[in-house]
Amino acid sequence: MAPIRRHLNISKDKDYSTGRKWRAQSAHGCNCDSYGIYMIGSSFHPHEEVVNGPMHCYDVGDGKWKVVNNPIPGEKRFNFAVTTVANTIWILGGRSASDERILNSVVVYDPLYGHWTAETSMQHHRVQLDAAVIGNRVYAIGGESHTTAGNTVEFYINGTWLPRSSMRNSRHSFATCVVADRIYAAGGICGSQKLSSVEYYSEGSGDWTEVMDMPAPRSHFQLAVVGDRMYAVAGDEDSTVKSIDILYSDNQWSDDLLHLPPYLRYTACVASQENMYVVGWCFGHHDEGRFGRLRPENSACAFASLPQGARFSRARLAVLKM
Template sequence: MAVRILSILPLILLLGCATPRTDEAPVLGEWETVDTETEPVARHEAAFVAVGNRYYLLGGRGIRPVSIFDTRTRTWTKGAPPPVEIHHFQPVVYQEEIYLLGAMTGGYPGETPLPNVYIYNPVSDEWREGHEIPEDRRRGGAGAVLHDGIIYLVCGIRDGHRGDHKQWLDAYNPATGAWTPLPDAPRPRDHFQAAVVDGKLYAAAGRTTVAATNPFANTIGPVDVYDFEEEAWTTLETEIPTQRAGTAAIGLADRLIVIGGESDSQEPAHADVEALDVQSGTWSALPPLVRGRHGTGIVHDADHLYMASGCGQRGGEPELSDMIRARIR
């Protein structure tokens, strides 16, 4: 037996198999529709997040009650509606509450940025108005992430869908209300979601919206990365393969996953799911959504990714009321 092991050892080393890799890319299975006892309230330009063993759909066009999915009973129930119309934002979970900032209110195309942070408490099913956002830093359609207890708000648009796109990056301390402008991103973008991967902020996809010409055009290929420690931006050499806006984004291991979206290249919402390996800078395609959508979020729970609601075509119709998932392997 000892002789046989020694005889194949050089071959094992040659093939690089002596030590298994520990940085394998997450592999997603095919997306499927989740069978639930009830359905959420259909909506888009909304938020989808998990707190504890429940998922929450919040906001969207109009004033919609919160839709709450209990993973134990597999049922959707209705929670409290927000005090104002809130849409076009990326939610952040901080100390078991859901923070909404960088949001818009009002109707297309002249939506206005909300002047305050809004907070939803899942335990009490109550909304409250939080800190005021500095008037000269208000915008909607921005990316928002939590890193080391600070919420970072990146880019966005000031004048609804008409223009005034921003390159801004701000740090908001939810404990104190302190608001600190940071170095501008390399380019403006709106209608996207940011994510933290390997200790850095990634801004990918999105567009600079101009309703007067074509609200679905001006999609963005370059990916901009903010290093929290260096307090500096860089732009990756490789652009996102499928340019689109209204995307969801999440960090998974050493990958940035960008999901769904809308563009002027097709009428149906995008079903594309693409992953960026942040170590190599290369993109790969993952299994597409069972139905394309934009204007919602993504939840990572145990060994699955979940999406709910959103819009099935570019623009505002049809609003969806389903939930889909893909297994992480």
């Protein structure tokens, strides 16, 4: 596949410094009336039937799963990043399942035409990174790498990846979300240390700023924005896998916790309208996944097993309009 050039438009003159509002405009969120939640398989210990296997799509309108038998092209990969832009799914980096090389390649899925295309490769090879989108700008953030430190950031413009300001903390297996002009990065792992630190990147200043730490370290979790609150959902720490911590828009973490009915690890989460949709590995049950919808406003939640044949192994989620 030859790389395509999407020539995404980036406004260099827009002033983002005032009028900031919280809204679910993240790499993992959507504000559409009719939408589907795509689940893309991934694995720490790759299995043939999971890595680059078919995607599954949950139609929120009719509450049903369907198989999208269109696997990620090229070499099998795992521990990659997923984000969405212009109603397409972007897969960034990861590790090769055949020889465990760290990758810098990027592929894009367009559900309108039902096919994948190759994008320009990132400057740096990255695994267990995260990705975020502001407008039509795709950011590749952190992750383990043999070409750069784990705090570096690059972004895509007109077919080219360019460097941006590095995070204050090196981290992998962390979470990001976008609030207006800010990319928040939280938790993760640095060396052998699990992190509770939180920082954000502002397009207005071009710098990263640290805010109050999460109440406890988390890795392999997700951030989601609903209303004026940011939620840190589950994670890989035994003491916190069942909790959802809440960050209000004044950068203060709440003492009130939501709790997931099942213990979930390696969670993926997306937010849409007033709901959060969560997929995770059910703690204590090898490779068994759960899918649930949560409404933080009234703590209502409902969880169910994934559809038959949809084996969970560190899946990633993306939301697209239907």
